[in-house]
Amino acid sequence: MTQSSWRMPRWFHQMGSPKWFYDFSGKMQPWFAVLALLLLSWGMAWGLAFAPADYQQGNSFRIMYVHVPAAILSQSIFIGMAVAGAIGIVWKMKVAFMVARSCISIGASFTLIALLTGAIWGKPTWGAYWVWDARLTSTLVLLFLYAGVMALNQAITERQIAGKATAILAIVGTINIPIIKYSVEWWNTLHQASSFSLTQKPSMPAEMYMPLLLTVLGSYCLFVLVVLIRTRTQIIETQSHASWLMQHKDVSGA
């Protein structure tokens, strides 16, 4: 018997309580809604209408303000889904499985948006909608992984088992994320390398990357908002018998 000294903070265990999560997410929801609306509309208007055109691509580079946030989110959400699933398995938290389940369709949507906007951008710049290079192919694999996770999650009716099964698929699937990220460095691809890194200056001026930063942050807020709403719906569905929910102002007042 080994005495572990790893201690999880108090809020971590509180998050696992449906009642606590329901209350907390109810308070957080409007903030994320306002932030998402502000950041996305500000960033999109700035990027699509006011940022300068690119010296080579002209106005067609502006699709980046949709493409890049969608691509970043599609990968972040997959990691988030796997982490939530792993927490669900290790700490047996139903709420964590619900959060993981909420991530699936929004992650798949962002992946689809990234692929479609990429194809639309590819035609005028590269001369082709689609090329089987490592970046594009690994992103298509990501879409298939989301589809697999979605199908598996819905095929099993018992929530706890469905949560575990999808978590394992999601955890194994995260191996694709570094492949997508580094595909442009490891192999010859048609897709360009990343314009941003933690160690170097962005390879575009501030009036071009600031709107992008806003739309990326706005997309993260939108994602959190959607996950909160969808997780709350699942709490209502599964806890419909619970007395705390019956007495909750959101439910009893309606």
Add this chain to the structure above:
Amino acid sequence: MLMHPKRRNKLLIILGLLIGTGVITSLVLYALSQNINLFFSPSDIAQGKAPLHQRIRAGGMVREGSLIRATDSLKVRFVITDFVENVKVDYTGILPDLFREGQGIVAQGALNEQGVFVADEVLAKHDENYMPPEVTQALDEAHANAVVVPIDAEFAK
């Protein structure tokens, strides 16, 4: 509040699963790396790594001043380089808008005995740098004063 040994074991199993699949995937990708690369570089072709008469892709920078256009057809000839080796490319057709000297391209076609790459498709590869036109205009003007007028001068406006 201490972490239960059972939970810790589960966490370790999950981490082990992740590391295991990571190792397997990286070995597979390492073994397949020649097939995952989208194109052969001019150095690969010079070293004889690219097969003759087979449909392959070649990629590199279009060398400055190497583009020759036929006057009576859409035939073009240019040289792609990785600044170590050079490969001549023949192509008949319309080049993509972003095609220009000094810019990266990926061509699909086959290599003939003379070492000329006969392409039937040319894709432009743009880099990760974005700039407003005013910045490049200044650079272009300096450039235009120094050497012959670049072919793409009208696009840079």
